[in-house]
Amino acid sequence: MSKHDDNLTELFDKNGNLIGALITADLWTKVKPMIKDLLPQEAPPERPEPIGEWKTLQEYWDFPYPVDTNVHCENCGNKTEDWEKDDPRKFRLTSCNLGGLVSFNCTACNARIVKKHFKDEITVECTPFIEKKNKNLEARY
Ligand SMILES: [Zn+2]
Structure with a gap:
């Protein structure tokens, strides 16, 4: 009714x-x-960093080189030797998996930096931030 x-x-x-x-x-x-x-926040602006997953990756690190902690943003030149030690963060960890894929968000320009760990090399991809057509985010920034 x-x-x-x-x-x-x-x-x-x-x-x-x-x-x-x-x-x-x-x-x-x-x-x-x-x-x-x-209303509950639909998309929290900052998700907590998946530090636990990073720790797990370090624990099971089976690449033939030491854990690398440096991050560099090709888009704006932001860089750090050890992202975890920066306070405030220059780069925020956004995702991490056991396959060795580690993603960061550059806090200076919002670019996405993806580090892929392979057996014999580390590749880095930097993707400049593209504003999404999302009204919630527009209202927030
Ligand atoms: Zn940047």
């Missing part, structure tokens, strides 16, 4: 208790900015 007006439809359970509301996209667009602080 529902009560309806043009923009808002209130929804009731069979006992007549209000359980929620449906609103039109039009109204939602207007209302959303007003209540955004009440």
